Amino acid sequence: MSSQETKKYPSVLLQNRHPDRIATLDEYRRSGGYEGLTALLGAGNPKQAQQVLLDANLLGRGGAAFPAGKKMMTIAENAPFPRYVVCNADEMEPGTFKDRVLIFADPHQLIEGIVIAGYAARASHGIIFIRPEYEQAARIMEREIEVARSEGLVGRNILQSGYDMEIVVHRSGGRYICGEATAQINALMGVRPNPKQPPPYPTTKGLWQRPTVVQNVETLCCMPHILRNGAQWFGSLALTENGAGTKVFCVSGRVERPGCYELPMGVPLKEIVEVHAGGIKNGGRFKACLPGGASTAFVPARLYDIPMDYESLKQEGFRLGTAAVMVFDHSDCLVDATVNLLDFFARESCGWCTPCRDGLPYIRDLMKRVEAGRGSTETIEKIETMCRHMWSAYCAFAPGAVSPVQGLMAEFKDEVMAHVEQGGCPFK
Amino acid sequence: MPKLIIDDISVAVPEGTKVIEAAEQVGIHIPRFCYHPALGSVGACRVCAVKFLQGPFKGVQMSCMIEAADGMVVSTTDPEAVDFRRHVIEWLMINHPHDCPVCDEGGHCLLQDMTVSGGHGMRRYQGKKRTYLDQDLGPLVQHEMNRCIQCYRCSRFYQEYAGYRDLGVMGIASRVYYGRFGPGTLKSPFSGNLIDICPTGVYTDRPSRYKGRRWDYERTPSVCIHCCLGCRITVNVRYREVVRIEARYSPTVNGHFICDRGRYGFFYASSDRRPRKARSGGAETRPKNARDEAAHRLEEITARHGSGSVAVVGGSRSTLETLAAERRICRQLGWQGPSLFTGTEESAAARRAAGHLTTDLAVSLEALKNADLILVAGADPINEAPMAALAIRQAARNGAHIEVIDPRPVTLPLEYVHRPAGTDKISEILRGLGKPSTEDASGDIQDLAARLDQSRRPVVVCGAGKIASERTVEQAARLARNLRRAGKKAGLFFVMTGANTFAACRMAGDPADLETLLLMIEDGKVRALVVVEADPMSEYPDLARLVDALAKLDLMVVLDCIDTETARAAHVFFPTQTFFETGGTLINNEARIQQARPAFAGGTPISQTGGGSHPPRVFRDDIPGTEALSAGQLLMDIVSALSGGISRSVEEFDGVAPEFSGFDPVEATGERGTWAKLPLRTAAGPDSPQMGGETPIKKGELLLVESVYGTEALSRSSPWLQELESEPALTLHPEDASRWGLQHGDRCELSTEAGALTVPVHTSRSTAPGTLVLPRHRRLRWQVFQHFRSGLDTVRIRKTGGEGA
Amino acid sequence: MIPEPTLSHLKDRIAAADHPRELVVDVMFALQEHYGYLSDEAVETTGALLGMSPLQVEELATFYTFLYREPVGRYVIHLCDSVICWLDGAESLRDHLCRKLKIEMGRTTPDGLFTLLPVCCIGYCDRSPAMLVNRKVYGPLTPEKVDELLEKLKQESE
Secondary structure: OOOOOOOOOOOOOOOOOOOOOOOOHHHHHHOOOOHHHHHHHHHOOHHHHHHHHHHOOOEOOOOOOOEHHHHHHOOOOOOOOOOEEEEEEOOOOOOOOHHHHHHHHOHHHHHHHHHHHHHHHOOOEEEEEEOHHHHHHHHHHHHHHHHHHHOOOOEOOHHHOOOOEEEEEEEOOOOHHHHOHHHHHHHHOOOOOOOOOOOOOOOOOOHHHOOEEEEEHHHHHHHHHHHHHOHHHHHHOOOOOOOOOEEEEEEEEOEOOOEEEEEEOOEEHHHHHHHHOOOEHHHOOEEEEEEOEOOOOOEEHHHOOOEEOHHHHHHOOOOOOOOEEEEEEOOOOHHHHHHHHHHHHHHHOOOOOHHHHHHHHHHHHHHHHHHOOOOOHHHHHHHHHHHHHHOOOOOOHHHHHHHHHHHHHHHOHHHHHHHHHHOOOOOO | OOEEEEOOEEEEOOOOOEHHHHHHHOOOOOOOOOOEOOOEOOOOOOOOEEEEEEOOOOEEEEOOOOEOOOOOEEEOOOHHHHHHHHHHHHHHHOOOOOOHHHOOOOOOOHHHHHHHHOOOOOOOOOOOOOOOOOOOOOOOEEEOHHHOOOOOHHHHHHHHHOOOOOOEEEOOHHHOEEEOOOOOOOOOOOOOHHHHHOOOOOEEEOOOOOOOOHHHOEEEEEEOOOOOOOOEEEEEEEOOEEEEEEEOOEOOOOEOOOOHHHHHHHHHHHOOOOOOOEEEOOEEEOHHHHHHHHHHHHHHHHHHHOHHHEEEEOOOOOOHHHHHHHHHHHHHHOOEEEEOEOOHHHHHHHHHHHHHOOOOOEOOHHHHOOOOEEEEEOOOHHHHOHHHHHHHHHHHHOOOEEEEEOOOOOOOOOOOEEEOOOHHHHHHHHHHHHOOOHHHOOHHHHHHHHHHHHOOOEEEEEEOOOOOOHHHHHHHHHHHHHHHHOOOOOEEEEEOOOOOHHHHHHHOOEOOEHHHHHHHHHOOOOOEEEEEOOOHHHHOOOHHHHHHHHHOOOEEEEEEOOOOHHHHHOOEEEEEOOHHHHOEEEEOOOOEEEEEOOOOOOOOOHHHHOOOOOOOOOOOOOOOOOOOEOHHHHHHHHHHOOOOOOOOOOOOOOOOOHHHOOOOOOOOOOOOOOOOEOOOOOOOOOOOOOOOOOOOOOOOEEEEEOOOOOOOOOHHHOHHHHHHOOOOOEEEOHHHHHHOOOOOOOEEEEEEOOEEEEEEEEEOOOOOOOEEEEEOOOOOOOOOOOOOEEEHHHOEEEEEEOOOO | OOOHHHHHHHHHHHHHOOOHHHHHHHHHHHHHHHHOOOOHHHHHHHHHHHOOOHHHHHHHHOOOOOOOOOOOOOEEEEEEOOHHHHHOOHHHHHHHHHHHHOOOOOOEOOOOOEEEEEEOOOOOHHHOOOEEEOOEEEOOOOHHHHHHHHHHHHHHHO
């Protein structure tokens, strides 16, 4: 399969990507950049933008896959001002680095996306919330915002339309939970970034108690293209009926060419791994992957052909998440990998609710026992029960944290039991 | 009213009721740690999980986070929910130490209860327990972080509910830590509530540490007597010693909380300095001898100088029963008094306030929280009645606008507008606002007038005692009444000077105040004083004059439970029981009648009689230290020994004062008692006659004020609260300070003809220009100024320390 | 004491902000930059600048990964230990670093040059195993590359 020719798909979000530098404003403009915004401001109808985004079936690319147009539409007509657009560039889901790549490739694409979202939401402030590991990306954004401002694309009276929008970069102090929209809003307000269970939703009472739209970098980057080329075009980019647009897949782990690949929504998993990422490294066999970051379940080899879009994965009981495909081969112990994932989640729990704060370390410890060959069937039962209970935690963090564990139990029970039966890890 | 079914029981509840609260209404107590009725729901602990079988929500959900809705069918016993709750407990118990045998929370620990009832009996977790370092949080609250179950109640109470910022939550994940930035005394005067709200033993009561287990204590519901609000408390007694006070829930007065003055002010009750013996001429004597001597000498004096030559001096820390006894005696025997107030102005202001409070205007502490605008005039809530500040904060949190008109640098734990106005200006401002048309309001209060106009539930909180004048009281009442007439649900809330000031207003005789009575002593008309639970020598602002006057007396009889200067100056002294021993009736600032039962029988604590050993090795059939009687009873006993004296039960009120006819203290049991409130006029009559204007202050004035710790008669002897006292200082506006060449941090001498004292200088821009503020602090000899508000023409100020001194 | 230009720059930004508190992380980073770590004094100064109590600042300072409440070395090495770097040998790299620097994770070398801290996924899974040194990324790493880098940093610091 790895010898198969690389298929050619249209490159949209990464069309201006250079290996060693960012795209300039001119380059972005030459590829049609800011045309969507110009048209939108010319038409002067924020609702139109909302509708196009809804029609395009643009689903949030940060992991939750909430329809972007619908989110905009939940802002009440008479909701108070100022309103905010928060660009979520926190990207802390393990395996995920597409937002960084998007910013490094084409920062103006993101700026245009933010202004479009801002106009659609009638927001006057855009805030890019960025993780501290991406300091360089933060500086790029700050610099390019100034470039955009000098061209009348950001700031007062954008493109002489009378629409004002300021964009600032907010640096996070660094925590996984800050990627959660409500926690991010708390972080922006300088309070402890614990998530806040809705209602009220951020679009009703978000940042400073005002309507706030939080969108992922990739979601925002899609917007200029949808506005310029239309909803139908966006839909036609996908390979599957239910999908829409392209998706930037971050492929990592046991592959020859780890990296970001922009591919049509619905591209088969096997093609991503075998063709685009160059196949499994060192002649290994594909064993499983986490399809969308650490908080998704292992997809086993029997589903190697699955089309990678939200709906197809959902039907099989999986989530596309951030589309960070982390690949494991036949030599990897998935129990051990799961211990690592649980370690991550136990450490990053914000500490708000009991199941997450105290239950995750417990499950991690149990899983460690299993990995060390000191587990029993009772240990496995305990893990499974506790994982089930994690779904009654406060936010989506704990359910995400146990998704790989539950996936492991569902698809790789034999491997888990081998640890118990052999009194140790069969891979060591 | 949504109707739902919980465990097969149908219940209809008001809109907005959470399922956890709805369950409570049908007697189902769903486990909870983070949920607290006063703090609300945050969904953190997850132990209130129940299963939703039908309705808009399905599956295991938190009953604190979901509002009751029509058609809901909820099961608290569903196996899935029970198993989830059991796991939550198990997770919480992973790190909780098994130190229950030495934990003061043991026996009333919510975590203990839930662990047992949740069915988590066996430890399955095999890892180590997480441990923390504790902090020294000061003399009141003990910190034991290892016990923490991270419910967030403490930080939410401390910061959100109470508005203080020095305790909170730090760290992340399973290392979340609750405490301060560094070790140190908690700054909030409500810090003791941490002990009550913590569901386990992270915060425990420090003064009573290891004094006993909860189930060892004699626990009695009672009422706090450290300010006018009358918060409900639970008294804990062990071995004849009051060891701990806890907040007791009251839906109308204090809600769930009390202040630290109320919680830690009880030290006097079991102090080894408490007088236990009667004294005659300073020497201990048998109670009967003292009684005979007092009666004999009173008889002599009345025989020689007439019945009007004896006067009773009392105060607002006495029970209604004692005050009634005083009044009855004075009336029947023709004695002067009882004089229950210190000064003439104070008496006039307090009695005017009591007279103006009508049933439609009087608001409870709880109702204060529902106001949408609160105007504080001539009152300093944090220092005078701390829980009022906490209630005002809740109103502010609900969106109320808060405005303070007061010369003092009032600080409240909330956002408010402060207008520093001299005491002579407060009534003028109120008068401007109180006019039916706000158009007349002068320029700078237009804003406030407009806000009042837009408000729907405004409350005027007004001082009524030593600082706010009678005119201020009058104008505050008029303003409230006018707002009421304008169709608003307006309220009036007086901050009075003592626990039973309202009762004192009704029971005071002629003269009502000591200041007037002094004139009668000075001209030789009054020759004997019976001082009941009052301490003029510490409370009267003109000590020199008082001492001269007292020297003229033929006899001073003092009845008190604490050893005061006045008690030491008495010819005959009788020890009385404390409120903890007598129980009795108090009437708070909104005319609410509250009854307390005796918490214990009294006597010297075993810790003082046991010679350090326990249990005591010497057995006896009496209780040592029980000579004391209630002040009212003692008074009756003395009087009944007089020929032609009266003999009545202190519990009878007929004939004492008209509104008390038929009053039965036993019936007046508070919340639902038939006498829950003192009968007030149901509505305002015609406006009381116009009074003359305020006397304008010429050169400025010096105010002797109350502070949260160190001024109130009983709590000021508490060693724990003494640790919290800040050094008493003179506070004034920086521009005034520069008039005397003073700056912040200097020391200065304040002197009058009667004496001098030296204090540090604090400057504050929120002090009214021309006003000097000095606390009536136990550490200051402040009784040289003659009046609680004295003109600066009588005061000299001289810098004695600081730069350039 | 904070140098006046830094302080006045922060004050200007705070004065210009609609909601000063939104700058709290920025202020902490700026003061951390000055002190080398977020000292008690830095926490107190942050509070004073923003009208927050030191405790309120501490509530945030102790939440975030990149705010150091204890002194750190000149070079703070954050070694990623999340799943992809782990798969690619982060653990042996960790052991190598500890051996090389003669310190445990979480410690600082006695010369005050290096502090070794674990960090969760830093978003460089295409360059695993990876680490940050003073927030600059290095990867994919091998023990040899780590040695070279440490040597280079040591020389730079001299």
